[in-house]
Amino acid sequence: MNASVSITTPLDPATFAMVEELAKYRGITGEEFAAEAIREAAQHHADMRAFIQAGIDSADRGELISQEEMETWFEERVAARRQG
Structure with a gap:
């Protein structure tokens, strides 16, 4: 098992309270x-x-696609979404 390490960081009171409440x-x-x-x-x-x-x-x-190919693909997806 790996040994744990600790960190310390400042938290504003509201965040700290939220962490404590959720925990x-x-x-x-x-x-x-x-x-x-x-x-x-x-x-x-x-x-x-x-x-x-x-x-x-x-x-x-x-392995690239052109802007035009991307626009066509996107337009087809939007049209399919509207139909379904």
């Missing part, structure tokens, strides 16, 4: 709530970075 509602400590929130935010940003990098890699391979 209590969930039956966990404020520290557990904060750790979970940080894990989720970090994972979200890691996923976004990977998604952006996949787009960059695709563009580097020349």
